[in-house]
Every structure is written in C-alpha cells, then in structure tokens.
Amino acid sequence: MPSFQGIELGARALxxxxxxxxxxxxxxxxVNTPGFSRRRVHFANTPEYAFNPNIRIGTGVVVQxxxxxxxxxxxxxxxxNTSDFARLDTLRQQLQGIEGVMLEPGEEGVxxxxxxxxxxxxxxxxxxxxxxxxxxxxxAASALVGSIRSLYKNWQNLNTQIQQRMSQxxxxxxxxxxxxxxxxxxxxxxxSNGAEASDLLDQRDRMMTRLSELVGARAxxxxxxxxxxFVDGHTLVQDGASFPLPNAIDVPNRDLDSTPVDIxxxxxxxxxxxxxxxxxxxxxxxxxxxxxxLITEVxxxxxxxxxxxxxxxxxxxxxxxxxxxxxxxxxxxPQRIAASGLPNTPxxxxxxxxxxNLRNQPLATLGGMSLTQYYRDLxxxxxxxxxxxxxxxxxxxxxxxxLYQIRESVSGVSLDEEAANxxxxxxxxxxxxxxxxxFDALIQDVLQIVR
Numbered sequence: 472m473p474s475f476q477g478i479e480l481g482a483r484a485l486x487x488x489x490x491x492x493x494x495x496x497x498x499x500x501x502v503n504t505p506g507f508s509r510r511r512v513h514f515a516n517t518p519e520y521a522f523n524p525n526i527r528i529g530t531g532v533v534v535q536x537x538x539x540x541x542x543x544x545x546x547x548x549x550x551x552n553t554s555d556f557a558r559l560d561t562l563r564q565q566l567q568g569i570e571g572v573m574l575e576p577g578e579e580g581v582x583x584x585x586x587x588x589x590x591x592x593x594x595x596x597x598x599x600x601x602x603x604x605x606x607x608x609x610x611a612a613s614a615l616v617g618s619i620r621s622l623y624k625n626w627q628n629l630n631t632q633i634q635q636r637m638s639q640x641x642x643x644x645x646x647x648x649x650x651x652x653x654x655x656x657x658x659x660x661x662x663s664n665g666a667e668a669s670d671l672l673d674q675r676d677r678m679m680t681r682l683s684e685l686v687g688a689r690a691x692x693x694x695x696x697x698x699x700x701f702v703d704g705h706t707l708v709q710d711g712a713s714f715p716l717p718n719a720i721d722v723p724n725r726d727l728d729s730t731p732v733d734i735x736x737x738x739x740x741x742x743x744x745x746x747x748x749x750x751x752x753x754x755x756x757x758x759x760x761x762x763x764x765l766i767t768e769v770x771x772x773x774x775x776x777x778x779x780x781x782x783x784x785x786x787x788x789x790x791x792x793x794x795x796x797x798x799x800x801x802x803x804x805p806q807r808i809a810a811s812g813l814p815n816t817p818x819x820x821x822x823x824x825x826x827x828n829l830r831n832q833p834l835a836t837l838g839g840m841s842l843t844q845y846y847r848d849l850x851x852x853x854x855x856x857x858x859x860x861x862x863x864x865x866x867x868x869x870x871x872x873x874l875y876q877i878r879e880s881v882s883g884v885s886l887d888e889e890a891a892n893x894x895x896x897x898x899x900x901x902x903x904x905x906x907x908x909x910f911d912a913l914i915q916d917v918l919q920i921v922r
Contacts, residue, residue, distance in 0.1 A: 483532060484899070487534050508669065514532050516529055517532065550689075553684050554688075555867055556864065557685070557739050558687070558740065559860060565629070565751075589829070591608040596810070600818055605805035623759075623762075634748065638718055641741065644682055651708050651713070656710075657671055675698070687741070688702050702716065702736070703737065722748045725745045761842065761845055775822065776812055776823075777812070778811075785799070787801070809823075
C-alpha cells in the first residue's frame with residue numbers, strides 16, 4: 472500500500488461528506504419551494520487494495536450518485552386528479568359568477584320586477600281610468616325591461632370573458648409544451664453524461680402538472696429521460712419538438728377543431744370553461760325564450776284593448792328577445808295603455824285583468840309553464856347547477872389534498888431528518904479530517920526516523 476494511500480482515503484471521505492453536507496443544505500434551502508423533490512446521497516466503497524492474496528483492505532468511499540426522491544406513478548395520479556379538480560373548480564367559479572349577476576332573490580332581479588309589473592296591471596284593473604295607475608304600469612314595465620336587458624348584457628360579457636380565457640388557456644398550454652420540449656433535450660444531454668439533472672426534472676414536472684391543470688394533458692416517460700405529452704389523441708410534445716393545440720374551439724362538442732381528427736378536451740381548466748360556456752349559452756337561450764314569450768303574449772292581449780283615447784291596436788313591448796326588448800313607442804303616452812276590452816268604456820278592466828291573469832297562465836311555448844314559473848325554473852336551474860359544481864369541486868379537492876400529503880411524505884423535505892443528516896455528515900467530515908491528520912503525523916514520524 473503506498474505511503475500516502477491513507478491520506479488519499481481520508482481525502483475521498485472529506486469530498487464525499489462535503490457533498491452530503493451540500494445536498495442536505497440544498498434540501499433545507501428548498502423546504503418551501505413548490506414541487507421540489509428532496510435529494511438523497513448514495514455512497515459506495517472504492518475498490519479494495521490487496522497487500523497479498525490473503526489481506527485486502529478498503530480504500531475509502533465515494534458518492535455513487537445523488538438521487539431525486541420522486542414516485543412517478545404517484546405524480547401521474549396527482550396530475551390526473553389535478554386535471555379533474557381544475558375542471559370542476561373552474562366550472563364552479565364561472566357558475567357562481569353567472570348566478571351572481573341574476574340578483575336573485577332581490578328587488579332588482581327579474582323575478583321581483585316581473586311580479587311588480589303584473590301587480591301594476593292589477594292596480595290598473597281596479598282603477599282602469601286612473602292616469603296614476605298607468606304611470607305605475609310604465610314605471611314597472613320600464614324596470615322589468617331594464618332588468619332583463621341588464622341580465623342579458625352581463626351574461627353576454629361573461630360569455631366573452633370565458634371565450635377569451637379559453638384562448639389564453641390554449642396559448643399558455645402551447646407555451647408550456649414548447650418549454651417541456653426544450654427541457655427534454657437538456658435533461659437527455661445531462662443524463663447522457665451520467666448525471667441526474669434533478670433541478671431540471673423538478674422544473675419539468677412542475678410544468679407538466681400545470682399543463683395537466685390547463686388541458687388535462689397526460690405524460691408518458693421514456694427510458695432516455697424524456698417525456699411524451701398527449702391531449703386526447705394529439706401528441707403535444709415528442710422528444711425535443713412540440714405540436715401546438717389549435718385555437719378553433721367547438722364548445723357544444725367540447726373539442727378543438729383539428730385535422731384530421733378533432734381533439735376532445737376531457738378535463739382541465741379548458742374543459743371547465745367549455746362546460747361553463749355551454750351552460751351559459753343554454754341560460755341565455757332560455758332567457759330569450761322567456762322574453763320573446765313575454766313580448767308576444769303581452770302584445771297579443773294589449774293590441775285588442777282600448778286606451779283612454781278610445782283607440783286600439785297599440786303594441787306594448789318592442790323587440791324580439793332579451794337583447795333588444797324595450798317599451799314600444801305606441802305607449803309613450805300613458806293614455807294609450809289598454810285597460811278596457813270595449814270601446815267607449817274607460818271604466819272597463821277586461822284587458823288589464825287578462826294581463827294580470829297572464830302571470831299564472833300556462834303557455835305552450837314555455838312547455839306548459841307560466842311566465843313566472845318558467846323564470847323561477849331558470850333561476851332554480853342556475854342555482855342548482857352552481858351548487859352541484861361547488862360540492863363536486865370540494866369533494867375532488869379533498870382527494871387531491873390527500874395525494875399531496877402522500878407526495879409530501881415521499882418527496883418532501885423533513886427538517887428533522889435533514890438536521891440529523893447535517894450532524895451525521897459534519898461528524899463524519901471531522902472524523903475524516905482526523906484520519907488525514909493521523910496519517911500525516913505518522914508520515915512525519917517516518918520522515919524524522921529517516922532523517
């Protein structure tokens with residue numbers, strides 16, 4: 472055994488334990504870093520030295536590799552559940568916004584204004600020749616028109632915002648895909664030299680989780696350190712190349728128009744936005760049907776009545792749906808509001824009473840429901856779907872939090888464990904330094920004897 476082999480043995484140990492201290496310090500420094508995986512140092516003994524065939528002694532220790540502690544099967548489960556939670560939570564947020572602008576129950580909601588409108592005609596029926604009662608009808612009708620148009624406009628604005636968010640989501644997903652493709656190349660280059668690019672792997676995993684959250688992407692890990700990323704049957708990332716998602720959104724079918732096969736979005740924020748957009752379009756269609764029926768039925772009755780000017784044929788509402796409903800110019804003069812069903816009888820209340828009865832009258836265009844029932848059913852539908860989405864999102868959140876706890880136990884940094892490692896590596900380092908000091912003293916003694 473060479474004379475300086477003992478010093479070399481101690482030097483190897485110093486280098487190994489220094490790496491252990493540095494890795495432990497890196498773990499401690501990143502204890503609060505999202506997505507960080509703790510590192511574990513693996514030591515290996517160096518080859519033995521043979522004095523002779525019967526005597527072999529060790530030559531020290533080296534760091535074999537630094538392992539990134541990560542359970543990839545667990546990561547795939549987390550990504551899948553993250554996609555589902557993102558879909559449900561996004562839908563919940565959007566439906567709460569849709570429900571909120573309805574202002575139900577409340578004095579400014581359509582339900583209250585619709586009841587006030589019929590109540591005003593009820594008052595007119597008791598005083599058919601009253602100008603004050605006619606003014607009340609105009610005020611109530613104007614308030615109803617304002618509430619309907621305001622609700623439709625707010626829903627239209629929300630729909631525009633949802634469309635913009637869908638485009639932004641696709642754009643962000645494509646940017647992430649391009650970054651993952653570049654990381655694939657960097658990770659392969661690092662691992663081809665025998666190193667584990669732990670920080671790059673953590674960075675890629677965080678991007679993959681975000682991509683799953685956005686569009687429900689799935690990852691396939693390859694043996695050379697790369698990943699392939701898929702959305703439905705579309706290959707989003709392969710090796711060092713990315714293939715962007717198209718921005719042609721088909722909300723009714725929940726897919727992206729692509730050639731040759733459309734890309735179906737099954738989870739993630741994008742699917743939640745698609746579901747919200749589809750629900751909102753249904754609500755707007757129902758509101759338009761309600762408004763069109765209101766216009767048609769009120770006008771049909773009002774045209775047959777007589778105002779205080781003894782003329783008939785006046786329209787009450789103008790427009791066709793919730794976007795353009797308005798009071799007709801025919802009733803700009805309150806005297807033209809029809810209350811009487813007969814000419815030359817200003818005290819008759821036939822039409823006013825018929826309009827009051829319209830409040831609870833079943834209508835074929837509304838599926839046998841009255842105007843008040845139909846709108847109440849719409850309010851109930853929006854509220855129920857918002858509540859269901861809230862409950863499902865909360866349930867999925869509990870599942871995801873449980874998986875996060877499991878990942879933390881596997882990959883998370885334990886300060887207690889790292890503190891113990893610091894003490895262990897520190898004492899080991901001191902012991903290795905003592906070994907070098909001892910061999911140095913022995914060599915000095917030999918040199919002194921020789922001298």
